[in-house]
Amino acid sequence: xxxxxxxxxxxxxxxxxxxxxxxxxxxxxxxxxxxxxxxxxxxxxxxxxxxxxxxxxxxxxxxxxxxxxxxxxxxxxxxxxxxxxxxxxxxxxxxxxxxxxxxxxxxxxxxxxxxxxxxxxxxxxxxxxxxxxxxxxxxxxxxxxxxxxxxxxxxxxxxxxxxxxxxxxxxxxxxxxxxxxxxxxxxxxxxxxxxxxxxxxxxxxxxxxxxxxxxxxxxxxxxxxxxxxxxxxxxxxxxxxxxxxxxxxxxxxxxxxxxxxxxxxxxxxxxxxxxxxxxxxxxxxxxxxxxxxxxxxxxxxxxxxxxxxxxxxxxxxxxxxxxxxxxxxxxxxxxxxxxxxxxxxxxxxxxxxxxxxxxxxxxxxxxxxxxxxxxxxxxxxxxxxxxxxxxxxxxxxxxxxxxxxxxxxxxxxxxxxxxxxxxxxxxxxxxxxxxxxxxxxxxxxxxxxxxxxxxxxxxxxxxxxxx
Amino acid sequence: xxxxxxxxxxxxxxxxxxxxxxxxxxxxxxxxxxxxxxxxxxxxxxxxxxxxxxxxxxxxxxxxxxxxxxxxxxxxxxxxxxxxxxxxxxxxxxxxxxxxxxxxxxxxxxxxxxxxxxxxxxxxxxxxxxxxxxxxxxxxxxxxxxxxxxxxxxxxxxxxxxxxxxxxxxxxxxxxxxxxxxxxxxxxxxxxxxxxxxxxxxxxxxxxxxxxxxxxxxxxxxxxxxxxxxxxxxxxxxxxxxxxxxxxxxxxxxxxxxxxxxxxxxxxxxxxxxxxxxxxxxxxxxxxxxxx
Numbered sequence: 001x002x003x004x005x006x007x008x009x010x011x012x013x014x015x016x017x018x019x020x021x022x023x024x025x026x027x028x029x030x031x032x033x034x035x036x037x038x039x040x041x042x043x044x045x046x047x048x049x050x051x052x053x054x055x056x057x058x059x060x061x062x063x064x065x066x067x068x069x070x071x072x073x074x075x076x077x078x079x080x081x082x083x084x085x086x087x088x089x090x091x092x093x094x095x096x097x098x099x100x101x102x103x104x105x106x107x108x109x110x111x112x113x114x115x116x117x118x119x120x121x122x123x124x125x126x127x128x129x130x131x132x133x134x135x136x137x138x139x140x141x142x143x144x145x146x147x148x149x150x151x152x153x154x155x156x157x158x159x160x161x162x163x164x165x166x167x168x169x170x171x172x173x174x175x176x177x178x179x180x181x182x183x184x185x186x187x188x189x190x191x192x193x194x195x196x197x198x199x200x201x202x203x204x205x206x207x208x209x210x211x212x213x214x215x216x217x218x219x220x221x222x223x224x225x226x227x228x229x230x231x232x233x234x235x236x237x238x239x240x241x242x243x244x245x246x247x248x249x250x251x252x253x254x255x256x257x258x259x260x261x262x263x264x265x266x267x268x269x270x271x272x273x274x275x276x277x278x279x280x281x282x283x284x285x286x287x288x289x290x291x292x293x294x295x296x297x298x299x300x301x302x303x304x305x306x307x308x309x310x311x312x313x314x315x316x317x318x319x320x321x322x323x324x325x326x327x328x329x330x331x332x333x334x335x336x337x338x339x340x341x342x343x344x345x346x347x348x349x350x351x352x353x354x355x356x357x358x359x360x361x362x363x364x365x366x367x368x369x370x371x372x373x374x375x376x377x378x379x380x381x382x383x384x385x386x387x388x389x390x391x392x393x394x395x396x397x398x399x400x401x402x403x404x405x406x407x408x409x410x411x412x413x414x415x416x417x418x419x420x421x422x423x424x425x426x427x428x429x430x431x432x433x434x435x436x437x438x439x440x441x442x443x444x445x446x447x448x449x450x451x452x453x454x455x456x457x458x459x460x461x462x463x464x465x466x467x
Numbered sequence: 468x469x470x471x472x473x474x475x476x477x478x479x480x481x482x483x484x485x486x487x488x489x490x491x492x493x494x495x496x497x498x499x500x501x502x503x504x505x506x507x508x509x510x511x512x513x514x515x516x517x518x519x520x521x522x523x524x525x526x527x528x529x530x531x532x533x534x535x536x537x538x539x540x541x542x543x544x545x546x547x548x549x550x551x552x553x554x555x556x557x558x559x560x561x562x563x564x565x566x567x568x569x570x571x572x573x574x575x576x577x578x579x580x581x582x583x584x585x586x587x588x589x590x591x592x593x594x595x596x597x598x599x600x601x602x603x604x605x606x607x608x609x610x611x612x613x614x615x616x617x618x619x620x621x622x623x624x625x626x627x628x629x630x631x632x633x634x635x636x637x638x639x640x641x642x643x644x645x646x647x648x649x650x651x652x653x654x655x656x657x658x659x660x661x662x663x664x665x666x667x668x669x670x671x672x673x674x675x676x677x678x679x680x681x682x683x684x685x686x687x688x689x690x691x692x693x694x695x696x697x698x699x700x701x702x703x704x705x706x707x708x709x710x711x712x713x714x715x716x717x718x719x720x721x722x723x724x725x726x727x728x729x730x731x732x733x734x735x736x737x738x739x740x741x742x743x744x745x746x747x748x749x750x751x752x753x754x755x756x757x758x759x
Binding site (some may be wrong): 042046093094095099102230256257258259261262263266267268269270271273287290295298299300315317318319320321322323344372439 | 469473476479480482483492543584585586587588589590591598605606607608610611662679680681682684686687690691715725726729730732733742
């Protein structure tokens with residue numbers, strides 16, 4: 001029941017945003033005809049003193065059909081065909097995921113700097129517009145709307161945390177802006193959220209848990225306990241692990257859900273100890289991951305169980321230090337010391353620009369932004385269908401090995417790496433890749449049918465017809 | 468559920484409550500005497516943690532950090548009182564409130580500029596990194612036991628200072644009726660100055676104590692500040708006894724809620740506040756009329 005609350009809340013947020021948009025367009029600057037009508041009505045308002053709402057009601061019926069018909073025409077006429085190609089990048093710069101957001105920004109900046117150095121896209125420079133979402137879905141939706149309506153961005157990327165991604169995606173779908181999502185979420189590539197405009201460069205919780213769960217089930221015990229961040233990300237991780245665990249005979253001996261942003265986990269420890277699990281999964285992220293690993297270590301949990309993070313973040317390992325993460329294993333999409341030619345190029349360029357190696361979230365942002373912009377270049381225009389055709393089914397290798405865009409849902413298929421925290425010999429030398437779990441042949445992905453799509457057709461839902 | 472788990476949970480609650488106690492004491496002592504609602508208290512707590520990180524980075528000595536952090540933050544408090552708070556005495560209670568509210572963002576921004584937004588690792592000292600056996604039934608991190616012990620010592624020292632020294636008695640008298648104390652020829656300005664420093668130092672020591680348990684980052688004080696205001700309001704604005712009792716109650720409330728319904732853990736303190744304020748509108752040990 002509570003599970004749906006999150007979604008309901010953002011749906012409400014999004015729908016109120018929609019009302020705002022419609023209202024704003026009705027009242028202010030719609031098409032030429034509408035403009036004349038609105039101007040005329042505005043005078044009436046001042047004369048007779050009717051409030052805005054009554055004004056909308058009376059004019060709405062008359063102008064509504066004209067306006068809604070011209071709705072998308074408005075946007076297109078506003079979008080500039082010359083000047084730079086603008087990429088909107090709302091990220092949670094402040095809040096518990098601030099460190100990872102900074103790396104997302106650095107990754108996107110690098111991709112764009114490289115593209116601009118080679119002459120840009122379609123002969124135009126590319127520009128990155130970063131906004132702070134404060135890790136709040138409503139704020140993310142507002143920032144995205146602002147980027148689209150005031151800044152007229154052509155492409156959207158960025159965002160961290162599932163609820164925020166969905167909120168931004170909703171705005172992008174509404175306005176027909178291609179959005180390449182660069183952090184984990186299951187729903188984003190699933191009905192009803194996905195669309196022809198939506199691309200998901202990052203792994204999703206399902207893939208992550210299939211890969212990590214498989215490794216853990218084979219290697220460690222069968223009694224699993226979950227310490228879960230109480231929102232979509234955490235729930236999906238737990239669900240995924242339980243599903244994968246069943247195939248290997250592992251079972252859950254308990255789950256504790258904690259509020260996002262909890263700083264003290266000591267009161268969760270007695271319960272975990274009492275359940276006597278073989279493996280403890282920390283299904284949380286950012287500072288929550290640091291704090292829970294730090295405190296689990298202090299309570300001596302590591303002596304009794306293996307600690308596993310579905311996504312073991314380099315930023316957490318650096319922020320938490322060596323001791324809390326000693327021996328902890330987890331999954332990742334990328335680690336800077338991996339031995340692969342494109343990875344080495346990316347790391348060298350990133351290091352040159354930022355003075356330090358990139359984390360996995362910098363990799364997503366770099367790969368995703370580069371991929372969609374190169375897609376625009378190949379398509380020869382910003383037309384959504386041409387762009388989709390230029391990307392779908394493509395095998396590419398931007399920074400970490402081969403990836404593949406599945407046409408039915410725009411999910412990027414990729415390998416997952418299992419890493420283990422080690423004693424650092426140098427400042428950023430913190431992990432060791434202990435296994436590469438191959439993503440080939442959609443083995444880690446949900447099937448097209450599971451995500452509500454037709455396996456034999458590329459996704460075309462949500463396409464806005466143009467006048 | 469095994470009874471040992473419940474005992475351990477109660478013990479956890481006690482250790483959780485200790486940070487609240489330290490921070491609430493600082494807030495309460497400042498409010499009790501100066502009627503200044505110090506919104507920069509959370510930022511001072513954060514500065515305490517960073518002062519600790521810096522000291523350990525330079526000297527490698529945690530015990531020194533425990534000394535340096537309250538001195539740095541306390542000294543900063545003295546400076547703030549003299550330069551910023553003092554001109555606002557005698558005005559509406561909202562003036563210093565707004566001032567410190569702004570000050571906290573400046574303090575956070577300073578840290579962001581010089582230290583960045585990332586977390587800083589901070590380990591408990593070697594001697595306290597082993598789990599300790601408690602009552603022979605469960606293990607508990609030695610560091611947290613140390614935090615409980617140190618908080619008890621600080622509470623005792625504070626009690627001794629306020630009840631058994633001349634200066635403390637002046638402070639107590641000033642809390643009751645500062646005009647009368649002034650009339651007796653005592654320079655209340657200096658007393659206020661000192662008390663603001665003590666309150667700030669308490670935030671500093673709470674910060675450095677929290678650093679090995681929680682991650683150290685610029686906004687670490689924001690959530691803590693809200694929780695501590697709840698603790699102070701429940702205990703009664705300006706009451707030290709109330710701050711201690713309410714801090715422990717909140718720690719236990721969180722611990723017990725976590726055991727039975729963890730999703731509620733971060734709002735249970737607000738429920739407790741609502742219930743307490745319904746029964747006792749000025750808090751457990753609050754004096755009526757302080758805010759008017």
